[in-house]
Amino acid sequence: MSFHPPERTLMGPGPSDVNPRITEALARPTIGHLDPEFIRLMDETRDLLQYAFQTENKLTLPISAPGSAGMEACFVNLIEPGDTVIVCQNGVFGGRMKENVERCGATAVMVEDDWGTTIDVDKLASTISENPQAKAIAFVHAETSTGVKSDAKTICRLANQAGMLSIMDTVTGLAGIDVSIDDWGVDAAYSGTQKCLSCVPGISPVTFSQRAQELIQNRSSKVQSWFLDMNLIMGYWGEGTQRAYHHTAPVNAIYALHEALTILQTEGLENSWARHQRNHNALKAGLEAMNLKLIVAENDRLPQLNAVAVPDGIDEAQVRSDLLNQFSLEIGAGLGALAGKVWRIGLMGYSSNPTNVRLCLQAFESALIAQGAKLPLGDAIAAANALYAA
Numbered sequence: 001m002s003f004h005p006p007e008r009t010l011m012g013p014g015p016s017d018v019n020p021r022i023t024e025a026l027a028r029p030t031i032g033h034l035d036p037e038f039i040r041l042m043d044e045t046r047d048l049l050q051y052a053f054q055t056e057n058k059l060t061l062p063i064s065a066p067g068s069a070g071m072e073a074c075f076v077n078l079i080e081p082g083d084t085v086i087v088c089q090n091g092v093f094g095g096r097m098k099e100n101v102e103r104c105g106a107t108a109v110m111v112e113d114d115w116g117t118t119i120d121v122d123k124l125a126s127t128i129s130e131n132p133q134a135k136a137i138a139f140v141h142a143e144t145s146t147g148v149k150s151d152a153k154t155i156c157r158l159a160n161q162a163g164m165l166s167i168m169d170t171v172t173g174l175a176g177i178d179v180s181i182d183d184w185g186v187d188a189a190y191s192g193t194q195k196c197l198s199c200v201p202g203i204s205p206v207t208f209s210q211r212a213q214e215l216i217q218n219r220s221s222k223v224q225s226w227f228l229d230m231n232l233i234m235g236y237w238g239e240g241t242q243r244a245y246h247h248t249a250p251v252n253a254i255y256a257l258h259e260a261l262t263i264l265q266t267e268g269l270e271n272s273w274a275r276h277q278r279n280h281n282a283l284k285a286g287l288e289a290m291n292l293k294l295i296v297a298e299n300d301r302l303p304q305l306n307a308v309a310v311p312d313g314i315d316e317a318q319v320r321s322d323l324l325n326q327f328s329l330e331i332g333a334g335l336g337a338l339a340g341k342v343w344r345i346g347l348m349g350y351s352s353n354p355t356n357v358r359l360c361l362q363a364f365e366s367a368l369i370a371q372g373a374k375l376p377l378g379d380a381i382a383a384a385n386a387l388y389a390a
């Protein structure tokens with residue numbers, strides 16, 4: 001029997017709701033991955049990714065695997081056994097960076113900050129001066145596990161001043177907030193399709209600076225991953241019409257990514273960021289009208305990922321299950337240090353719209369009242385509406 005998924009509204013930490021234009025693109029006929037028309041599509045996709053990342057980097061392409069593979073691609077290509085990498089950790093994904101560094105045979109020097117707070121750049125600066133031998137600084141721009149944005153521009157400036165590479169996770173950042181690869185001087189960055197690009201999961205856009213590309217081409221040891229070796233992938237995704245077969249690109253998923261990026265370019269990066277901010281502001285107003293609080297300090301909040309403190313006396317999991325069963329609405333639970341303490345409400349890409357904000361507020365109101373909370377009916381939506389009307 002065929003599988004027919006339920007219709008959900010996706011307001012968790014990803015995947016986000018997929019724009020129907022993208023699912024329509026996905027269903028177009030499959031062509032060969034070395035067909036001249038597909039090669040033209042690859043070139044256009046690269047140009048569109050350069051737009052999204054705000055970079056002129058030639059080595060900008062989608063890895064044929066999810067965001068975690070983009071992460072791995074950055075580490076295995078740039079880090080060699082014996083290297084030292086400074087890893088900033090203020091949530092789940094910094095911990096995975098540490099894992100990656102160690103599996104490359106390198107040493108991770110950790111700069112740890114509390115979950116829910118931004119990366120402390122002063123602490124990072126002193127770690128840099130204590131470890132001048134470090135080759136790279138790795139950090140998460142948009143920590144999806146906590147809803148925190150870190151100061152990527154300053155972190156990359158510190159890396160550049162120290163002559164170190166910068167490796168940035170912007171899986172949740174791209175298209176939701178400013179990601180300025182060239183302006184900030186980022187050496188390697190990776191993202192994902194299923195967050196603010198609102199595309200189907202399974203592809204990871206990556207970009208490497210000229211300096212990073214040269215380093216990869218002049219490594220003293222082979223990249224331990226054959227599949228993720230950028231020296232080989234360059235021959236497949238690189239310039240010109242001669243493309244060497246490396247693997248079979250997920251042809252239809254690339255149609256989908258191309259459509260997602262076309263939608264982004266048509267809207268415009270700045271407009272996309274402004275839309276994410278506006279819907280965040282409305283959601284926040286509505287949550288506050290129900291006495292719910294965001295855990296992240298105002299200046300460090302990601303508009304696309306809202307971590308909300310679970311009030312005393314409320315069953316966190318029951319709220320999520322009411323949302324899912326009664327409203328077909330998915331939100332995220334807390335991870336790691338925040339498990340059981342927060343809900344994570346995503347407003348990513350196509351999911352970041354006023355209808356979703358109102359649905360989410362209405363669903364929360366209903367779920368909280370079901371657990372005995374005394375809330376004046378309708379206040380949350382009225383607060384959001386006032387924001388939209390302003």
Ligand SMILES: *Cc1c(COP(=O)(O)O)cnc(C)c1O
Pocket residue numbers: 014066067068069071093140142143144145169170171172192201202
């Ligand atoms: C989602 C996410 C990833 C992993 O992406 P997958 O596509 O799930 O592999 C990595 N880093 C961050 C910050 C994320 O939000």
